[in-house]
Amino acid sequence: MKYNWNWLIFWEPAPDGVGVYLSWLISGLGWTVGTALAAWVIALVLGAAVGTLRTTPIRWAVRLGNMYVELFRNIPLLVQMFLWYFVLPELVPTTIGDAIKQLAPPWGSYWPAVLCLGFYTSARVAEQTRAGINSLPRGQSMAGTALGLTLPQTYRYVLLPMAFRIVLPPLTSEFMNIIKNSAVALTIGLVELTSRARAMQEFSFQVFEAFTAATVIYILLNIVVVILMRFVEKKVAVPGFIGSAGGPQAGH
């Protein structure tokens, strides 16, 4: 039993006649990063907002926030992907639905994938944000109130700035999760990195070279993210304050 390794395969022309296999992978990487970044914007904005709401004394807002988080956490990502891609266009008014269905090829998969990953991750970011704010000593918000700050001001100037620094490390791993999770979008036809590796395997029969390359690229992406976030963490570090990143968490 022998597997025929051929590491030069990456420089052989791909069947689409445009480039070599390596350029397939690089284009896949581009879509992976492009999807992850766009989804990350949604995840951060929505997640921070929902997470903050859940720490306020406003009962209905807390309940609404909890429902939001439970909804996105308890349905598998792949099922959510199908809901955005197959089901949503049918549930909105026909004109909009038709417009969605007529989006040109990459975009027809891209936007559902971005929305899906964005909302999915926002629930997790909301959880981290809430935990971060709650980990601040209760005296902090009392001190804010005692100084005469309103609730929004207390959040804006006292709680959120510290909470943001506390949740930076968990946010780093959420960003890496979004990159990894974007591979799920291959099921709705997004030609991202894993999808490209799979296609390369199918056309070239060089299974392990294709997957090794994808694996290495993902690892490099991870390293880049870690370095970037370390840089951000250092930039915003408060002297004399050592952030504590809570207990162990289930996840990926």
Place this chain on the structure above:
Amino acid sequence: MFAGFDLDVIQRSLPYLFREGMTFTLTLTALAMSGGVVFGTLLAMMRLSSLGPLSWFAGGYVNLMRSIPLVLVIFWFYFLVPWIGGWIIGADRPIQVGAFWSSVITFTLFEAAYYCEIMRAGIQSIPRGQVSAGYALGLNYWQTMGKIVLPQAFRNMTPVLLTQTIILFQDTSLVYVLSITDFLGAASKVAQRDGRLIEMYLFVAVVYFIISFAASYSVRRLQARIAIVR
């Protein structure tokens, strides 16, 4: 917009969805959890060991698994397992490994990396003095681990381990990429055959939601109870 909404398709396919699909999903979840927790605990012990090569291997393995997408891991093992199996039994060709066992192996090995990190935190949460006390009584490494450290670590980490298992339960839906008939796969087949994507996918979402929500609610109850006892 809900005009043409066909609830009957769900009712007709219920036996298929649950007897075939959900059974597969739950079996895969249970097997991968058991295997994953055992292997993950071993990995955690290796990571914390003072023997360089052991902790390097475990650390490398865990970091590798945690930095690549599960979908890619599924593809990896789907092609790799037949080769490794063939190599182990000395066959001259890659052996046939059914989709079921391929996914059991994949999820066991993948989730082990996550269970490992949980167990590592659990072991580290036990004060050093407990280990010293075990050694001082003359217990050896395995006795100290097995009787003193791991039981406490498991108890402390039960809620997190269970939460990870709920995630595993949801993750198993990704075997869809191998065209396996798990719960989602079964629903998807009905959906394609009858042209009823909306009904089927919404139904699947609701079922997953109910199960996961009920499970995570129970875990939270358990967590509160443990917190009181302690």
Place this chain on the structure above:
Amino acid sequence: MISIQNISKWYGTFQVLKNCSTEVAKGEVVVVCGPSGSGKSTLIKCVNALEPFQQGDVTVNGISVSDPKTDLPRLRSQIGMVFQHFELFPHMTVTENLTLAQIKVLGRSREEAGAKAHALLKRVGMEVHAEKFPGQLSGGQQQRVAIARGLAMDPIAMLFDEPTSALDPEMINEVLDVMVGLAHEGMTMMVVTHEMGFASKVANRVIFMDEGEIVEDAPTNDFFGKPRSERAQHFLSKILHH
């Protein structure tokens, strides 16, 4: 019985033990004292090799603890140890805490181990709490159980690492009483403690440590009567004169 020969230990470049040597004879009670960070806890943990050291050796009844051929679990089972923070196993009842190592290490039967546990619990006045969990006991009670756990192994010597310093003041005496009783029975003991009353009452010798060194190693009366070194005098004046 216990012989500590020129041991030195470093954490990285920081030396925590500097050439420490002493002997503890059979039936002797030796108290080790000194300011915090002086290395006294580290020293006592070297005796049963809970702390590794880089130079020198410790022998117990002639058996080296640093020799890789030594059956460490067996050796350790012959030396009882009591910790500052008790270190009872929280997931086991008091009785289970006492029987675990008897069964697993000494190979005693469940009945035999249980009988032994019962007798020892009675002796430390804890028999009514036999089926409780450690978390349900006060600190003093936990420490008495911990002493009983060590005794259950029929040790040839007992090590005490600051056994009363994590206790509330009103609980210190119940633990010290048990220890005094043990000393009077002729148990070989090495005790790290700041309880100078205990030292003067039962210790044969007092060792004073500072900055990783054994500064003074003298018979009890000599130590309290006329400590030779200035550091020991200073230490004594600080903890004796309130």
